[in-house]
Amino acid sequence: MMRALYTSATGMMAQQLNMDVIANNLANVNTTGFKRSRADFQDLLYQEMRPAGTVVAQGAQAPTGVEVGLGVKTGATETMFDQGTFQNTGNKLDVAIEGDGFYKVLLPDGSTGYTRDGAFKRDSQGKLVNSDGMAIQPEITIPSTATDIAIGKDGTVSVTEAGNSTPQTIGKITLTQFSNPAGLKHLGGNNFAATDASGSPVDGTAGQGGFGTLSQGILEMSNVQIVQEMVNMITAQRAYETNSKSIQTADEMLQTANQLKH
Structure with missing residues (x-):
C-alpha cells in the first residue's frame, strides 16, 4: 500500500x-x-x-x-x-490588567484559579466575586453602606460610606505571574490552573516588579x-x-x- x-x-x-x-x-x-x-x-x-x-x-x-x-x-x-483590546464600561467593579498578571479566585473545590477576566461583582455578603460567584483572593468585602468604590492602579480598593466623605481602604487586589503562562491549564469559565509546566505562582503588587497596572471601569476583551x-x-x-x-x-x-x- x-x-x-x-x-x-x-x-x-x-x-x-x-x-x-x-x-x-x-x-x-x-x-x-x-x-x-x-x-x-x-x-x-x-x-x-x-x-x-x-x-x-x-x-x-x-x-x-x-x-x-x-x-x-x-x-x-x-x-x-498578548494583550487584548480594552472596552470602557464605566462600571466601578470592572477592572482591566494593563500588562502581565492574573487575578486569583477561589474555585469551588477549594483550590486557586487564575483569570484575566476582571468583570467583578458583589455577592449577597458584599464579597468581590467573578460571574460564577468565585471570590477574589485575598477576599475583599465591600460594605453595604458604600456609596462609592475606587480601585487604584496598584489594586488598592477604597470605599466612601454614607455620612463620611473620607475614603477608607478595605483591601488590595493582588496579581500573580508565572514564568511560563503558556503552561497553564484551561479550566473553562475564563479560569486557568497552575501546572508543573507553568512554574510556581508569584504574587505581587500591580505596577511593581514587572506586574501590570489596573484600570477601573474598563474590561480587557478577547485578543x-x-x-x-x-x-x-x-x-x-x-x-x-x-x-x-x-x-x-x-x-x-x-x-x-x-x-x-x-
Whole structure:
C-alpha cells in the first residue's frame, strides 16, 4: 500500500484539529479576558532507505541519504497571552490588567484559579466575586453602606460610606505571574490552573516588579483578531483540500497499477 495514503491522512487530521482551534478562537471573540490559541505541528518519523554518507563506490560517499517522511502530528496547542483590546464600561467593579498578571479566585473545590477576566461583582455578603460567584483572593468585602468604590492602579480598593466623605481602604487586589503562562491549564469559565509546566505562582503588587497596572471601569476583551483567524481558516481549509487531493492521486496510481494485468 502506498505511504502517501497514510501520510496525507495525517495531514487531514492535523488540519481538522487546526480548524477546531480556530473555531474556538472565533467562538470566544467577545469573551472577556479570553486568550487565543495556536496549533503547532511537527513532522513524524522518517523511513530511512539509505543513510547519508553511505559508501557508493571506491573512495566515494553519498552526500545525502534517502529518507521518506511519514506525515505530521500535533506538537502543541499554545495559548497566546498578548494583550487584548480594552472596552470602557464605566462600571466601578470592572477592572482591566494593563500588562502581565492574573487575578486569583477561589474555585469551588477549594483550590486557586487564575483569570484575566476582571468583570467583578458583589455577592449577597458584599464579597468581590467573578460571574460564577468565585471570590477574589485575598477576599475583599465591600460594605453595604458604600456609596462609592475606587480601585487604584496598584489594586488598592477604597470605599466612601454614607455620612463620611473620607475614603477608607478595605483591601488590595493582588496579581500573580508565572514564568511560563503558556503552561497553564484551561479550566473553562475564563479560569486557568497552575501546572508543573507553568512554574510556581508569584504574587505581587500591580505596577511593581514587572506586574501590570489596573484600570477601573474598563474590561480587557478577547485578543482574537477576526481577520487573522479568517485567514488562518482559509489556509487550513486549502491545506485540508490539498491533502485530500493527494489521497485521490495515490488512489488513482494504485488503480493504474491494478489495471496492468489487463
